[in-house]
Amino acid sequence: MTVPGSPQPSQQKSSLERYENGQSRFRGCSNIRDFEFLGKLGEGTFGEVYKARSKKDGAVVALKKILMHNQMDGPTHCTGEGRKKPSMYMVMLYMEHDLSGLLENPNVHFTEPQIKCYMLQLLEGVRYLHESGILHRDMKAANLLISNTGVLQIADFGLARPYYEKPPQPGKGGGEAKRDYTPLVVTRWYRPPELLLQLRRYTTAIDMWGVGCVFGEMFKGRPILAGNSDLNQAHLIFGLVGSPTEENMPGWSSLPGCDGIKDFGSKPGNLSQVFKEQGPLVISLLSELLKLDWRTRITAVDALKHPYFTSPPLPARPGELPQFEDSHELDRRHFRQKQKAPVPGNNVDSDRSNNAGARGMNRVPRGGLVPSGSFRRPIDEGLPQKPSPVSSQHQAWSNRRTDNRPDRRKEGWSTGRGEGRPDTYMPRNGHFDGGGPDNSRYGNRRENPNARRRSQSPPRDKGREDSSYHLYRR
Incomplete structure (x- = not known):
């Protein structure tokens, strides 16, 4: 009997991507x-x-x-059960590269005209975003794409949000904000100090801090503030630019995350010492980009007017920049993993890093040697002690073993270990579920109608049952 309105077996489920006439549901796709x-x-x-x-x-x-x-993110749609979402x-x-991949490429070395060219393009892009009312909130080297024609583009707007305050004004810094945002944004190495202190009403200045970190990274070839925790990140920041005070970062002591920072003590900062080889103009621009006070931190509009970009050597033009092999962050990550791979067997390398095995492994690969002076922790350190061995008179699988289980003291039980034969279990009455009256766990399943029964299964071919079945059945 067919219920009216129910789908017939011949009817096919409608496609989620196309209409019944075959046309695509998504226009322009x-x-x-x-x-x-x-x-x-x-x-x-x-x-x-x-x-x-x-x-x-x-x-x-x-x-x-x-x-x-999260299905609440983006457009809401309704699909039938069991259908695969498109x-x-x-x-x-x-784009052939991202900045992080280029900086990790050992064959790439940036010149100062090249750095100035990239910085000008980055600042122009950030200026456009902020004047359009957009907070990027994840400014870092891996999110800056570069083509072989020298063009830089800002990517990854997954954390971007609209900014409802007035656009930054020349000479007035980032100012104040009136809207609350989550402080759990920006990759830690590029996260500004106000976010580490859990400021919620932040401004476009958080993107400018990331620009400053990228600027220093292009000179050093690596992230300049690579912390392993939020507290360590704050420690590195204040060690580079100095400890926060009410003069250089007003209101910092009233932020929710200031408790652990107060124990750091006073640090003078060593930014000028770290970048002394790059010259005073680089230090000047970096000091403005990495300023602790987010209200007075330099804006993209003012950074474009900094004398660093008009001093020799002048910025290169995008078309004048050299071309490189494709370099992305994921490519360099795979390259590093191959470099850290263990040395094959029977191949001893003098490099300690190659013979150390994979990270986190307490062993040396076959063919490797333990470096002299190194301490190799026992593999069972911290584990419970092993039980003492059983005496020869009471081996675990000996025929002379006394078993305390009631069902094993009956005639139906036999270990069958004599003459090297495998251990077998021969239950009573040919039943494998322990349904005898003496079994206190299951009871007599055949005679008790209220006992819980197992699902029906086809009869087994006893001739094909091997000893391993009986062994694990116990």
Whole structure:
């Protein structure tokens, strides 16, 4: 009998991507089958980026797969049970590098005209965002894409939010904000001190701090403030630019996260010492970008007018910059993992780092030697002590063993270990579920109608049952 209105067996489920007439439900979209995937470029909390080639015109593009962790994020849709949700990709211009990958490439060395060229483009992009009322909130080297034509672009707006205050005014710094935001933003190495102190009403100055960290990173070739915790990050910041006071960071002692900072003591800062080789103009611009007081921290508009960019050597033009092999953060990460791989067997390397094995492993690869003077912790350190061995007269599987279980003292039990035969279990009456009347755990399943029964199973072929079944059945 068919219930009216119920789907018939011949009816097929409607597609989530196309209408019944075959037309796509998404306007202006192409099919993912139109692209050939060439590799993975990066991954993050809200997306994965792939390198792909269009099968139609051969153009190389970047495909960003949108990851929806919460159904309340983005458009709300209703799907039937068991249907696979369609994946959404954004097709974007492919950029050969990101700044983090370039800086980690041992074959790439930035010149000062090149650094000035990248900084001017970065500041122009940040100025445009802030004047358009956008907070990026994740400014870092890995989110700055660079093409082989020398063009720099700001990427990854997964944490970006609208900024409702007035755009920054020339010569007035970041000012104050009236709207609360979450302080749990910005990658830790590029996170400004006011966020570490849990300021909620922050301004565009948080992006400018990230610009300053990127600026110093281009000179040093590595992150200049690489903390391993929020407290350690604050310790590194105040060690570089000096401890906070009511003069250089008014109101810091009233922020929620100031308790642990007060125990640091007074630090003078050593920014000028760390960047003394780069000259006074670099130190001057860095001091303005890494200023503790977010209200007076330099804006992108004022940074573009800094005399550093008009002093020799002058900034290079994008088309004059050299070209490099593709370098992305994920590529360099895989490269580092290969460099740290253990040395193959029977190959002893004099380099201690190569013979140390994988990180976190308390062992040396086959063929490696323990470095002299190193301390190798026992593998069982901190574990409970092993039980004392059983005497030869009472071996665990001996035929002379006395078993205390009631069901094993009956005639149906036999260890069967004599003459090297495997251990077997021969239950009474041919039943494997212990259904005898003497079994206190299960009771007699055959005679008790209220006993819980197991699901029906097909009869077993006893001729094919091997000894391993009986062994694990106990």
